[in-house]
Amino acid sequence: MQNVCEICGKVAPTHTALKSHKLFVHKMQKSYQCNVCYKAFKRAFTLEEHMTIHTGSTLYKCPHCPKTFNSSANLHGHKKKAHPKEWERSRTEYEKRFVGDTIYEEEINVV
Numbered sequence: 001m002q003n004v005c006e007i008c009g010k011v012a013p014t015h016t017a018l019k020s021h022k023l024f025v026h027k028m029q030k031s032y033q034c035n036v037c038y039k040a041f042k043r044a045f046t047l048e049e050h051m052t053i054h055t056g057s058t059l060y061k062c063p064h065c066p067k068t069f070n071s072s073a074n075l076h077g078h079k080k081k082a083h084p085k086e087w088e089r090s091r092t093e094y095e096k097r098f099v100g101d102t103i104y105e106e107e108i109n110v111v
Contacts, residue, residue, distance in 0.1 A: 003018040004011050007026050012018035030040035032047040036054045041047045052059060052070035060075040061068050064083045069075040080087045 002011060003013070003015050005018060005021060005026075007022070010018075010021055010025075012021055024042065028042045030042050032041045032044050033039070034041075034047060034050055034054070036051075039050065041050065049059060049071045051057075058068035058070055060070070060072055062075060062078060062083070064079065064086050067078060067082075069078065079090075
């Protein structure tokens with residue numbers, strides 16, 4: 001059974017992902033409005049990142065070099081492209097923690 005959105009035709013990998021898609025894309029209101037240009041956003045952090053356009057401030061700093069960014073997506077892309085060894089190392093460390101937790105839970109269930 002495919003998980004297809006009847007509104008826009010998007011195919012989701014799971015039923016839960018489809019429910020999340022429908023809520024965020026089709027039902028969620030843009031409740032966070034910029035008080036400078038009145039553009040509206042669905043999430044508070046998106047408005048916070050948008051506000052940097054007006055204030056000139058930066059929210060994110062690369063841990064490997066002096067570059068700064070006004071969106072977490074731009075920082076992520078920068079780290080992946082400019083610091084591939086460090087990015088891969090952090091990914092591997094994250095995966096080890098995740099796999100380690102899963103193994104630990106399985107050991108608890110066995111006992």
